[in-house]
Amino acid sequence: MPTDSTPGVLITGAGPSGLALALTLLKNGIPVRIIDKQHDFPLEQRGSVLQPRTLEVFHYLGVLPDIHAVNRPLLPERQYKLPGGVEPFKTSHLLDPVDPTPDVPYPNPIILGQGYTQAILRSHLEKYGCVVETDTELGEFKQTSEDIVATLVKRQDGKEVAETAHFRWLVGADGGRSNVRKQLGLSFEGQALKEHTIIGELDLEGLDADHWHRWNDWQNPTIVTVILRPTEVKGQFFFITGGHVDYSELLADHEKLLKAIRDFIQRDDLIFGNIKYATEYRANARVVDKFGVGRVFVAGDAAHVHSPQGGQGLNTSVQDALNLGWKLALVEKGLAAPALLSTYSEERLPVVKRMIQETLGIYKVIMDSALNGADVNKARGAHLKQLGINYRWGSIVIDERQPVDKQQVVETLDVYGRGGGDTLRAGDRAPDAPGLVDVNQGGGPARLFDVFKPTDHTVLIFCSDASTTRPVLEALQGLPPKAVRSAVVYPQSASRSPPVAYADLVLHDGEGHAYKAYGCPTDSSTVVIVRPDGVVGGLVFGEDGVKKYFKSIFSSA
Template sequence: MATTPSVLIVGAGPAGLILSIILRQNGITVRIIDKEQTYRPGSRGSGIQPRTLELYDILGVLPAIREVAEPIPSMARYEPGKIEPTSTARISEWVDPTPDVPHANALNLNQDDHEGILRAHLQTLSCSVELGSELRKFEHFPDQVVAHIIKTDSEGNEVEETTTFGWLVGTDGAHSVVRKQLGFSFLGETRTEQQIALGDIIIEEGVNPGLWHSWSVPSKFIALRSGGSTGKKFMFAYTGRPEHVADKTITRDEFIQDFYAITGRNDVKFGPTTWLSNYRPNLRMVDKMRDGRVLIAGDAAHCHSPTGGQGLNSSVQDAANLGWKLALVQKGLATPALLDTYGEERLRVIAQMLQLTTELFHKTFSHLIAESKSDDSGWKRSRNMAMLGINYCGSSIIQEDADTVAGSAYSEAEGQRVQAAFRAPDAPGLVPLGSVHAPTTLFALFSASLHTVLLFGSDAPGHARVLEVVGQFPEESVRVVKVLPHGHSISGPTGSALVLEDREGHAYNGYKLQPDELTVVVVRPDGVVGAVVHDTEGVEQYFQKIFI
């Protein structure tokens, strides 16, 4: 007889899929359901930011993403009736990858294709999305959650099911049933005056799929976002429709008629639409993300303007933060109090993200419609949008020290010495000591199911003491990696530690550490540095905050 999964995840968008992947990589049983009968079509959020690409590298998802994703194209702006653009601007400046930031630039991938890759990866972990299954209500208790699910087949027949789970996570979007039943506040505003018609449409000829395209006339704006440099599917965003129809979903014929009228480009030949929607910017967030054994993530906890490419990526980062913590609690290796740090860490980040994306929304839409046609500043995105500086400074489980520079949640930490609360940099060119094996990278060593303790410096006695302390904690949840400077040999005990030679110097250079200084960098399963310490006391203090 099959056992009931430990965690029920409601909603199979990016947040739910990534959370499922992380939990399965931790050996936690999962059931992920979605009320829709088919997978949602639509380009929707297409930008995958560098911070998310780093997580995908750690999770093993990145190769499949890179096979089909492309760099973010430039935006071409046009005068009505003109075939050639008046200007072409990059949304974000190209940044050359470095050893410590190998995924320096965002990628463009339609959300439906993106989700398909995540579902395929989840299937390799013996878990699949269950469509046509809707959570209607639940009761939660100190030791369990009872979920009432309606399963609907393709002919509309319904079967009611009541099942008990250890945990429930709502990743069920802005209209979240889970959030509403919990009674969480969802404070903010809805911009009813700023309706945006959205959709995917095939364009047979007339525009270059290697670019994004935009036209503006007084009070009206149209943008076409390509799904790829060789495809014909474009997502359109159209604002400024007449007030009496602005709140209604646009039809294909209405869009084409308005497109020709606004752009003067009757040479553009359209095919069918594959998805149509009407969007009103919602700028909202909750003030907590957990109530006992029930949690929320992604759009269920926050929604915001589409500008800046932060929404999908923030949802994925919610899942990354929650996944490893929930896994440790379910395994009995941490107390449920660890889950309180999920909201503690993420709400600070989401609050600033909401502020940034709202400001960017005004800049992009209001500015581009009203200002000079030759001014492309409305498309410019700051480097903060890459999310590489997002941090959890002030978290109760971060072992901060005098070197930690506390800033805003969206700080720029690139180029600084490795710091607790910030992302852990990558480093290639690491070779097992005395081996002829191909070099590896730190991202390849990091794991969603392990804390990785990096030992830097050639102080063998110091390393031995750290190994002794780390040995007190669960072996299946902590891995030690000794990173020796190039040309150094090992003289002390290594225990179960993996010993690597920094043959190309990227680890010491990227982390800005001295070869003769003992430094311990503890990297959490979500790729965040939990501690940068120089003695065993700091290591012990950090892990005492995590494990029972």
């Protein structure tokens, strides 16, 4: 059994989901051990689109400033006429950029190579004394009702050294060929897609770095498409190409690959340098039947793979991590019963199934465009920013303002937020609100996103009369300390904003954004409970609703 000094959680795989999960747990004071079979981590592109919801998660985790220091915007795409390859015939945005609003401070996707994102996450793990153990992979494991016995195999000086270790929890974030998923016996149903390309990076001079560049000729007997996208490194471009070619031959000989690209785009004015790397990519669309068994869970590509169209993969993986992370932290601390972990699969599985349908829809439009010139960009909508993803149907979500019929079939619900809607409901993403003034300190957090943390629940009490807060604040006193924070929020119109005993924060909604975003009237009290993953867990009207919500979370409530 793990001791107090031994990490109780083993994470296999140091990709986006594994790293985000490790950071979430470390911020909650939970030691982890994270391993990866790779020797090092190249700064490659791949999952490079970071959607707005992921940027919000990275804000909670404290890594967003480092992301913003190196990322690029989502650039417009320029398509060129063939033959010739020089004259552009269309320039368009994959998603039209929009301005920030008080409730959505990061409204546009950004671009950062996955290798860079992972390097930033690793640097934040190191601040907690956690380093990814490279050249190490999971062998066999066995779980009991009490723990997990795992064999770890480390490659060292050309030899394999085996170690037997005990953990309380195991999370497989070990990719699409997940060893953990296979040993658990989870199904991975789906289909192989026709999407077959070569991706990589190359040096290139003469092409502007302010656009993505695309050449298509669906009737060409060899290459049918080439996409060149500028990266974070000046003069270095990510490329995607494919068609009716011998993929093995082109991958084995980079000079032949370069020639095939040059011949297709017909751009003698460009100076091609070395190919940094090139690899074959085949897309699948598959998802597990459940996200865990007993003390073992899967996340990220270990749980779902899909077409890269729509830029959902890394983003979905990061949300897997945060959803599991805060729940696992409470259980590991002894504050919640293990039954809470069943809601990880309950909440994430419907969302992921819908995500796969969305990406398949875009993929179909792309295939149709090869036949009839359909507009690919019309298949991409604002819902792909993932701001509308919700868990309204969830068993631990309580909404007294606009209850959901939880007997409905989940697949019929709008779990991806495609339908929009202006009314905030429990299970939705908690919006931001700037212009706050800390009544007690005279300064303090300027916006709600600086109040929310991945380490605790935040109970927002919207009211104009301080006396109405007492029953709710008293109900919170019996909950585990440092697991719940309270914030009384006075409306902009309040003539007085007196301090409130037992409240952790007392805020004045100086610009009125909080009351507007949360749909709260100023003449009555509304309580909004925000979970550690930035999701509204409860939307209630008093202490009874607060008690009911936390009874489903904390084992001692």
